[in-house]
Amino acid sequence: MSRGRLRKTMAAPLVGGLALMLTACSNGAGAAPGDGGDEIVIGASVADQKSLFYVAAAQGMEAAAEELGVELRLTSANNDSAQQVKQINDLITQQIDALVFISQDSTAAASGVAAANAADVPVYAVDQRPEDGSGDLATYIATDSVKAARDLCTWMFDQMGGSGKIAIIRGVLGSTAEIQRTQGCNEALEEYPDIEVVAEDAANWDETEAYGAAQNMLAANPDLDAFFAESDAMAMGAAKAAQQAGRHEGMYFVGIDGFPTMFDAVSEGLVQATMAQQPYAMGKLAVEQAVAQLKGEGDELEPEQYQDTVLITSENVDTEDVKDYYGPDAKRSN
Template sequence: MSKFLKYAALLVGCTALATPALADEGPAKGDTSGKVIALANNYAGNSWRQAMLRDWEKVVAEAKEKGLVKDAPSYTTAENSVTDQAQQIQNLILQGVDAIVLDAASPTALNGSVKQACDSGIVVVSFDQIVTEDCAYRIATDNKSMGVTEVNYLADRLGGKGTLLEVRGLAGGAIDADIHAGVVETMQKYPGLKIAGEARGDWTQTVAQKEVSGILPTLPEIDGVITQGGDGFGTAQAFLNAGRKLPIIIMGNRYDEVTFWQQQRDKDGFETMSISSAPGMVQMGFWVAQQVLAGKEVPKQITIPLLELHQKDLDYWVKHTPEGGVTTASYPLDWTVQAIDALQAGKPLPEVPLVE
């Protein structure tokens, strides 16, 4: 297994592209030593968000050691509240921060606050759950493709016929809506597949277990489960505790999910796949903010691929997923700059180094 992820292509809006002649390659050298970059996070109640916050701490420590920022505090609202996060952004405007890296509670409801930040001269970089406000930079995965990939995988495994359960994520955000849209669109290709029920797992094992346990008595035999990450292990526990046959459950790159997958594979040949974004993408958000402050021209829309795990490489991924954490990749400054330059030139992304 290579220590790099090979990403063949990057999706980016055509309006975001610049020609090489209009953009300087390499890192911008403007002085950012006195700048403050704040993380505004809407939720921390699952392992992905906890891993993301740890990745933020790592990149901030590195940047401060190199004298690239003055400070980079993180702020998290308690309950995925749009109102609380809007107030959070207002507070950061009043504090006079230079940039905000934003994981948003809503793609649209925060646009007014984001526009006020931009109008105050603050660089706003949204990532993961992005906003639609034009002044913000956006770093996201192709979340719709996650739903497409999962349905195609289950259709292939089940021969195009079977009964499915869909476990959805946190309501109100762009990620859940995009993944679900991919599911709905792709299901139309397979008339032999039927979604018999839906539960809200909120990307959290405990919530998924509770909600799936609640709906299981109303469902027929389930052949496959569509998930969104952070909910696969809890879903599996719900089936096992109910004495139900374990269906093909898509996993979401969390430690408890990949270790359960490995254990069930060794026990009775259980086979599935796993897919999710990498929490390390927050590091790219930080470096994009720092580089914009330093004077680099950066596309407003950057879409990075999802990280897929497959049966043949399962032992490697279990070994390289931290206990209690999430399988991830690293997005250091040099890689971020190379990716920006590749975008400007219309070229594929460079290989992404894995976290060892």
């Protein structure tokens, strides 16, 4: 994907690789970062390094740090909110110059931002953010999940001929993405009065949980036509449950993420569509903008920088390159 698909960005060449740089470094007294003093040090805290989204975002951060000649200290919370808060406090004591933050949940988000604010460390939030206006952010970079879900559901409803019964599998309740993706599909539903939601459940972005939820939904609704899942993993879980039940043919299954595995699933006909996000570019952008601001360069940042998604279907899955979305290490199996 070209950088032109990103809005309000600063151009920089893409380079690959992921490194966890954890060596200590403190800034010299009286010297501003990047103006002849010590090296700029960017702290980064991500929710985990298992999710392909977070892996790609971290790779983008490292690529930007390498290109710009700054140090990146990257930590992963392993989906533990308390651990993430501790890691952020540790980074702050190491005198980082800025924090790039993908929070595990609202608790970690609020506490992490508050700690950085107290230390006068600017925070560049990616993907997740504190709700209810908690804390001050330099900027918030994320997928436009409302638009992504609205466009995806609209596409699916059109494929269904504007009528039918659907099930919705939601992500972690109360998370930024879950709230926004639910809102987006609800906006699409308002335009299609003959689409009926007959079942809803949460599966916490997990394929196995979605498989079980879909089994129950299929059993309770013998005339179900489609599943809108708020993530790719959950869409695949629902599709596999329908296959196991002998109900897959003629049904629609869609998700949001654009994982390499989902590209494969679209090619194979397991699912019909995904909305591909740009985590690699978002992670890279956060570091680029943090460095530019620390050096006193670049334009004033918008408070919110929403990035577009791209609809992937059988019509374009073989021409779109998953590496444009999930970085140079992203691979399809076929």
